[in-house]
Amino acid sequence: MKSAVTYELLSESHLLLRFCDHITPTILPDIQIATEVAKNVFGPALMDLTPAYTTLLIEFDCLQFPPDQAQQAMQHSLEIKHTAEIKPKAEKPCIEIPVYYHPDVGWDLTSLSTKLALSWQEIALCHQQKNYQVYAMGFAPGFAFMGLLDEKLNMARKSTPRTWVPAGAVAISDLQTAIYPQASPGGWHIIGRSPINLFDASCPIPNMLNTGDTVKFTAISRDEYLKQGGKIEVER
Amino acid sequence: MKPVLQVLKPGLQTLFIDGGRKNHQHLGLTASGPMDEYAYRWANRLLHNSENSPCLEISFGFFKCEILSDCQLVITGANFHAKLNNRSLKNWQTFNAKKGDYLSFSGPKMQGTRAYLSLQGGFFCPSIFSSCCTVEREHLGGQQQGKALQKGEIIKALSPPQTSQQRFMPASLQPEYNNHQLLKCRFISGSQWPLFTREQQKKFLQQHYKVSNKSNRMGFRLSGEPIQTALKGIISEGITLGAIQIPADGQPIVLLRDRQTIGGYPKLGNIIAVDIEKIAQAMPGQKIQFIPCDINTAYDLRCLREEFFRKTI
Numbered sequence: 001m002k003s004a005v006t007y008e009l010l011s012e013s014h015l016l017l018r019f020c021d022h023i024t025p026t027i028l029p030d031i032q033i034a035t036e037v038a039k040n041v042f043g044p045a046l047m048d049l050t051p052a053y054t055t056l057l058i059e060f061d062c063l064q065f066p067p068d069q070a071q072q073a074m075q076h077s078l079e080i081k082h083t084a085e086i087k088p089k090a091e092k093p094c095i096e097i098p099v100y101y102h103p104d105v106g107w108d109l110t111s112l113s114t115k116l117a118l119s120w121q122e123i124a125l126c127h128q129q130k131n132y133q134v135y136a137m138g139f140a141p142g143f144a145f146m147g148l149l150d151e152k153l154n155m156a157r158k159s160t161p162r163t164w165v166p167a168g169a170v171a172i173s174d175l176q177t178a179i180y181p182q183a184s185p186g187g188w189h190i191i192g193r194s195p196i197n198l199f200d201a202s203c204p205i206p207n208m209l210n211t212g213d214t215v216k217f218t219a220i221s222r223d224e225y226l227k228q229g230g231k232i233e234v235e236r
Numbered sequence: 237m238k239p240v241l242q243v244l245k246p247g248l249q250t251l252f253i254d255g256g257r258k259n260h261q262h263l264g265l266t267a268s269g270p271m272d273e274y275a276y277r278w279a280n281r282l283l284h285n286s287e288n289s290p291c292l293e294i295s296f297g298f299f300k301c302e303i304l305s306d307c308q309l310v311i312t313g314a315n316f317h318a319k320l321n322n323r324s325l326k327n328w329q330t331f332n333a334k335k336g337d338y339l340s341f342s343g344p345k346m347q348g349t350r351a352y353l354s355l356q357g358g359f360f361c362p363s364i365f366s367s368c369c370t371v372e373r374e375h376l377g378g379q380q381q382g383k384a385l386q387k388g389e390i391i392k393a394l395s396p397p398q399t400s401q402q403r404f405m406p407a408s409l410q411p412e413y414n415n416h417q418l419l420k421c422r423f424i425s426g427s428q429w430p431l432f433t434r435e436q437q438k439k440f441l442q443q444h445y446k447v448s449n450k451s452n453r454m455g456f457r458l459s460g461e462p463i464q465t466a467l468k469g470i471i472s473e474g475i476t477l478g479a480i481q482i483p484a485d486g487q488p489i490v491l492l493r494d495r496q497t498i499g500g501y502p503k504l505g506n507i508i509a510v511d512i513e514k515i516a517q518a519m520p521g522q523k524i525q526f527i528p529c530d531i532n533t534a535y536d537l538r539c540l541r542e543e544f545f546r547k548t549i
Contacts, residue, residue, distance in 0.1 A: 008427050011506045012535040014476045023471060050261045050474030052498045057474025059261075063542055067531055136472060137264040138498035141374050145472075182375065199263075201364060201376060207263050 003030050005078060007071050013047070013062040015070050020054045023147070025133045028212045031056050037077045042070070051211045052136035053145075094131055094214045097179065097194055099170050100225035101127070104232050105193035106170070108158075112189055115155060123191060126150050127170075127217055132177060134213040142181035142199025144209040149175045161187030164236045168193045170217070177217075195230035237360045237392040239304045243385050247299035247341065250385040252359070252378045253352075255288040257367035261474070261497045268369035268377070269493045271295075271350050271453060271516035274411060275313030277545065279354035282310045282330055282403050289358035289394075290368045292385070294351045300340040303333040304390070307397035308356040312405075314348025314413060314517060316341040327351070329404035348413030348517040357395035371494055409548075415519035418444060422529035423480060425505040428467065432482075432504065436463050440504060441526060445488065449520040453494040456515060458524060462486025465502055472500040478507035478515075480526070490515060508534035510541055 003019045010016050017034055019027045031051045038049060038058050045064035050057040060070055101124035103109045109120035116123065132146040139145075149172060157173040162185060165171070169180045171188035180186060181199035198208045209215065220228070243250075253276065256269025270276030270293060280289045292299075297316035310330045311318050318325045318341045325331055333339065341351065361368035361379060370378035379389065429437065445458035463486045475481075479491045481501040490507060491499075492515070507515065508529055518524065 009424075009531050010426055010476050011424055011478065012509060012531055012538050014506070016473065047258050048261045048267060049259075050497055052473050053471045055471075055473040057261075057476070059476070062535055062538060067535055136498055137262060138472070138496060139264060141264045141376070143264050184373070206365075211262065 003027050005030075005034070007075060009067050009071055010057075012067050013060055015058045015060065015067075015074060017056045017058070017074070018054060019056075023053050023135065027054060028133055028135070032212050033081060034078060037081060038074065041073050041077050052138065092213060094216050095209065096216050096218055097196055098220040098224070098228065099128075099192040099194050099217045100222060100230055101192040101219050102222065105225075105230075106191040107235055108171075108189035109191055112155060112191065116153065118152065123153065124219060126152055127172070127177065127191060128219060132215045134209050134211050134215065135176075137207070137209070137211055140180075140182060140184055141201070142207045142209070143178060144198075144211075144213075144215075145176055145178055146215055147176045149177055151175075155189060157187040158189065161185055162235075165190065166193070166231070166233055167197075168195060168230070170194055193225070193230060195225055195228035237394065238396060239390045240307055240355060240359070240393040240397050241301045241339075241391040242304055243299075243301050243387055243389045243391070244338070245298060245300040245340075246385045246387055246389075247294055248296040250292055250294045250299050251370040252290050252361045252368045252385075253293040253370065254290050254368050256493070257365050257369050257377075260365045264497055265365060265374060265376070266371055266494050266497060267477070268367065268371050270352065271493055272313050272348075272352070272513035274513045274541075275350070276352050278328070278405060279310055279312040279352040280358075281545070282312070282328070282405065283308065283354055283356040285354060285356065285358050289354065290361040291359070292353040292391075294341060294353060296349055297341040297343045297351070299353075300338065301391075303335055303337040303339060305393070305397050306332070306334050306399050307393065308332050308400045309339070310354050311351055312354075313351040315345055316343065316351055317345060318351075326404070328410045330356070330400075330402050332399035332402070344415075344519065346415040346519065348415070349519055350517060355393055355397060356400060357393055357397060360392040360394040373494075411513075413517045415517075415522050417522075419514055419518055419522060419524045420527050421511045421515055421524055422508045422527045422534070423478075423505045424508060424529055424531055424534060426503050428470070428502050429504055431467055431502065432463065432465055436465065439463060440488075441528070444523040444525055447518045447520050447522045447524060448487075451518075451520060453492060455492050455495055456490045456518065458488045458490065460487065463488065463504075467502040469500045470502055472498045475499045476506055478509070478512050480504045480506065492516065508537065510534075510537045
């Protein structure tokens with residue numbers, strides 16, 4: 001472990017680990033290590049694990065694991081990890097996500113173009129130029145918060161959210177980007193749409209993305225988008 | 237699997253619920269589970285069902301169904317003056333029903349807001365991500381991809397339903413839900429508590445908050461004199477059951493079963509486990525006061541409750 005971890009018992013069955021006070025990709029491996037450690041420490045007493053940006057929330061069964069012991073055990077195991085040689089995990093391949101960038105599906109491209117003083121084509125290019133990290137999953141099943149965007153694309157979320165954002169919509173907000181896995185309300189700016197299904201409840205592994213993954217967006221043509229099952233819909 | 241009930245009136249919101257969708261929050265799936273865990277667990281316990289059996293969670297009453305097969309049932313939790321045909325039923329007491337009977341609930345009687353109906357041997361409801369819990373916004377759970385029970389829906393029994401000897405919970409052990417009373421909820425203050433001024437902390441502790449009608453399974457919104465904070469927000473982090481958030485308008489939100497997995501509002505603390513169901517049974521308009529508590533007390537109370545649960549019956 002590289003970072004100094006602080007521990008907080010939020011309740012009799014919740015332990016929160018904080019790894020850093022600001023968002024940085026360098027602590028993501030530490031959160032992943034702590035996730036594995038927590039699985040070993042708590043075993044069947046583990047109820048849920050929620051990693052997010054700079055924290056890991058551990059829910060445990062306090063009837064099997066009293067709260068003070070929970071904190072001690074976790075602290076102890078992480079300290080051992082701290083001194084022990086940790087074999088770096090084989091680097092996971094970058095996940096490539098095809099996106100059709102066009103005002104027909106990227107409903108906010110035109111308005112963003114004015115606000116950011118960039119053409120919509122420049123916005124699309126800029127969005128593809130970086131590899132992004134998945135910092136957290138949340139909001140909805142399979143929704144991955146990715147970052148960080150180039151400063152040029154920094155735009156606060158819409159003041160009035162849309163009541164309907166279609167599945168596959170690729171969107172940005174502040175320095176983050178995401179793909180809506182299902183149709184839902186949403187306040188992020190839509191810049192394109194991916195034909196990929198990010199969350200399939202009928203699959204044993206339903207989600208395509210996980211916290212800690214690296215993601216790259218690649219532009220595809222309208223024909224390619226339609227061929228892969230993409231839809232072109234009007235705003236409701 | 238034998239059909240056992242047919243829904244005639246679904247009521248305001250009647251959902252298939254079990255112990256909750258555990259170990260899936262890392263995918264963004266809400267934990268869900270029964271709003272009143274105590275009443276839910278006793279519904280199964282009184283019928284000797286397994287711990288995690290599906291029950292119907294009936295919010296605000298007005299549910300009506302026809303019995304399609306002789307069976308034994310029980311109602312726990314809120315009192316909606318349930319009737320079997322014209323006979324009044326008591327909560328926390330199993331009863332036998334015959335094919336052709338009608339089971340109906342009237343509305344809230346200021347004695348809780350959520351009732352649990354369970355069947356001896358258990359209702360059948362398919363599981364998705366290890367739970368049958370119905371979550372509409374995730375299109376998951378229940379018999380119709382996240383939809384609450386609908387008129388005409390048929391509910392099946394997991395094992396052949398049968399009538400049986402009656403069992404009940406002694407009145408002295410039944411929780412009292414009185415929606416006229418001031419609700420005292422114990423909480424553990426969190427690491428952001430000191431970031432609120434002494435004055436704001438005092439305001440929080442002294443107020444009698446009103447439960448707003450914008451309260452649901454995700455969370456309860458409270459209204460009172462706003463709590464001010466210089467904190468705009470924090471980096472989004474995992475949210476616990478019972479977390480007390482302070483959004484920009486200063487009106488607390490208590491996060492409950494269908495809460496989002498992560499969030500970035502500052503938090504004052506967390507309601508202790510054994511007081512969660514008190515708030516879950518609260519009525520819009522009811523008053524709530526927060527009482528400071530510590531982890532050890534919260535833990536002891538939780539253990540005591542479990543001991544009682546294990547050693548009874």
